[in-house]
Ligand SMILES: Nc1ncnc2c1ncn2[C@@H]1O[C@H](COP(=O)(O)OP(=O)(O)O)[C@@H](O)[C@H]1O
């Protein structure tokens with residue numbers, strides 16, 4: 001399932017809020033559209049050679065008021081409801097991530113850097129938490145506005161003016177597409193370097209005793225500084241994209257406005273357009289430009305959300321490598337007969353630690369393992385609660401292979417005192 005669909009699936013767990021929020025965004029978009037389109041009847045009435053119609057003026061004024069209220073109500077609804085949904089999405093994603101981490105094996109955590117894992121649960125989720133919000137309503141509201149505006153100009157005015165307006169809008173879309181694609185890339189880089197930074201921080205602080213004993217503080221500071229600067233560089237790339245988008249759209253809209261005024265003026269001089277048409281153009285262009293800016297900003301936020309979500313989902317999707325067998329049974333109350341049968345073991349990275357261990361331990365028997373440091377005592381003990389799977393032979397408790405029973409029923413009957 002694509003990242004967008006997965007986010008959508010999370011949001012769909014709150015259908016009432018989601019639908020209410022989307023309806024609010026549609027209402028606000030539609031009312032804003034009607035408000036702009038009313039510029040034409042208003043101006044045509046005011047410049048009517050036959051005189052101003054007071055009735056018409058009152059009708060228009062009341063309508064404008066109603067649309068204004070519609071925008072407010074729609075905004076209130078979507079701002080609250082869509083943020084409610086967004087926070088629900090974050091709540092569930094974070095919960096799923098933590099639940100998944102709990103299911104992963106000890107081997108996984110030894111291979112992965114704790115800092116990088118923590119970074120996904122904090123830095124990446126916080127990007128989602130801040131970017132996934134009601135600003136994204138613009139992704140629905142503004143296209144409604146933009147398409148409606150074009151149709152409105154076509155119906156109320158002329159196809160020529162509509163075509164010009166379409167041209168202006170058409171020039172903005174590629175700019176938005178390009179910048180949001182860049183933004184997704186940059187966000188992934190930012191999150192990657194933040195993960196490095198967090199990993200470094202966790203390692204350095206976790207090993208602070210070693211760092212200080214060996215007088216390695218200066219070395220650690222220099223290393224941290226390098227990561228720190230890399231993060232800033234990645235961040236600045238995103239800042240540049242964000243800084244350039246709005247002014248660029250603004251520039252396009254100014255050029256567009258000039259072109260539209262020239263075209264409108266010419267149409268007017270030819271008797272092909274009324275003063276209302278020109279008013280409609282004047283009202284439309286800033287609205288159109290505002291709509292595209294709003295839409296563009298939402299696209300950037302969406303790109304950031306997607307980049308961070310991909311990283312979170314990637315972690316949620318790592319398959320646990322040590323799971324209960326599909327037909328695993330409950331171990332039941334055990335007596336405690338332990339049998340290592342030709343047992344062998346090696347860590348993922350490394351040579352054999354245990355080979356051909358044959359060991360029987362009877363219930364109630366007390367056994368001490370004695371050996372040099374690094375000879376494999378802890379490793380042997382860790383096989384019993386199945387923190388690791390044997391890589392050769394088998395390990396049985398009361399005749400049950402530990403891989404054939406559920407881990408919960410096995411571990412519930414083992415006591416461990418860590419060193
Ligand atoms: N998580 C691990 N990953 C890779 N190698 C390990 C890991 N833990 C221990 N080892 C290696 O396995 C061997 C046995 O270690 P261990 O069982 O801790 O010995 P002991 O408890 O007898 O001191 C050692 O060579 C050690 O370096």
Ligand SMILES: [Mg+2]
Nearest residue numbers: 374377378379
């Ligand atoms: Mg040990």
